[in-house]
Amino acid sequence: YRGGIDLSGVLEIPTREATLEVTSDFDAREIRHLLSPNGQKWIDQYAWETPPRLNATGGARLPAWTDPKPDWRGEVKPTMHIDGHFDVDEGGFRGVPVVKASSDIFFKDMIWRLPNLTIHRPEGVTRLGYECDASTQDYVWDVDSVVQPKALNPLLNAAGQKVLSQLEFEDPVAVKGKVWGRWHHLERTGAEATLKTGRMSYRDQPCLSVEAQGSYTNQFFKIFKPFVQREEGIVQAEALGIDATEGFITITN
Numbered sequence: 674y675r676g677g678i679d680l681s682g683v684l685e686i687p688t689r690e691a692t693l694e695v696t697s698d699f700d701a702r703e704i705r706h707l708l709s710p711n712g713q714k715w716i717d718q719y720a721w722e723t724p725p726r727l728n729a730t731g732g733a734r735l736p737a738w739t740d741p742k743p744d745w746r747g748e749v750k751p752t753m754h755i756d757g758h759f760d761v762d763e764g765g766f767r768g769v770p771v772v773k774a775s776s777d778i779f780f781k782d783m784i785w786r787l788p789n790l791t792i793h794r795p796e797g798v799t800r801l802g803y804e805c806d807a808s809t810q811d812y813v814w815d816v817d818s819v820v821q822p823k824a825l826n827p828l829l830n831a832a833g834q835k836v837l838s839q840l841e842f843e844d845p846v847a848v849k850g851k852v853w854g855r856w857h858h859l860e861r862t863g864a865e866a867t868l869k870t871g872r873m874s875y876r877d878q879p880c881l882s883v884e885a886q887g888s889y890t891n892q893f894f895k896i897f898k899p900f901v902q903r904e905e906g907i908v909q910a911e912a913l914g915i916d917a918t919e920g921f922i923t924i925t926n
Contacts, residue, residue, distance in 0.1 A: 675724055675899070676698035677698065678696070678699050684723065689736070699724055700724040717763065720765040723763065725760065725764075727757060727828070729758045733750075733753040734752040736748055757777070759774065759776060771792050778801060783806060784805070785804065786804050787802070788803070794821070797819025797820065797846040798818075810857065810858075813851065813914065815850075815851055817849050823842060840874070842870060842872075843872035843873065851864065863888075868884065868885050870883050883901050884900040886898060886917050894913075895909070895912060913925075
């Protein structure tokens with residue numbers, strides 16, 4: 674399995690408290706055939722040259738010993754807690770390659786947290802913070818990134834790929850902002866961000882630099898104080914609005 678896994682645990686019989694310590698560097702893809710269809714779909718998103726390294730401790734309170742039909746999801750999961758860290762070299766996610774990635778991992782009170790997910794790519798570093806309520810599937814991403822947008826093409830749907838194909842970036846894009854929503858409910862998605870890049874072009878129209886602030890809620894984009902510098906001059910506006918459902922664009926000078 675190109676590595677190994679060390680496990681140690683303690684079970685307190687009177688309190689039913691179970692704790693576990695894990696150290697792992699084995700290739701989880703080698704046991705893909707043992708996973709459920711959802712598990713296989715999840716692990717297929719990832720690729721790596723050498724297996725990720727994981728160190729974690731965790732625990733939970735087990736059901737009453739006399740309970741013949743315990744409610745694992747409703748009774749045990751809320752008591753679970755995890756405190757860990759992972760790092761991986763030369764990997765990828767859904768076809769997007771990375772040089773290396775790492776993060777702490779926490780789970781407590783039904784909340785997942787990855788507070789310092791750091792992803793290195795040739796053009797720069799992306800720093801993310803992630804929090805998700807396992808009960809509601811509500812999530813928040815904090816984003817501080819320097820990225821080449823073309824590298825993200827495999828993550829986009831057909832419409833997104835079409836838009837990206839009309840853009841060319843000589844310089845990476847710096848993005849800082851926040852994305853929130855509920856998994857599997859796109860209508861709840863919202864975002865706010867600032868964006869800055871250097872040389873780029875849209876439909877073969879070159880720009881020397883582009884800056885903007887923006888937000889997205891209720892399927893409506895708002896772009897504040899867009900700034901575009903071209904050789905012949907500067908283009909500015911107070912605000913730009915785009916209705917994603919109706920296709921309307923409004924400009925305020």
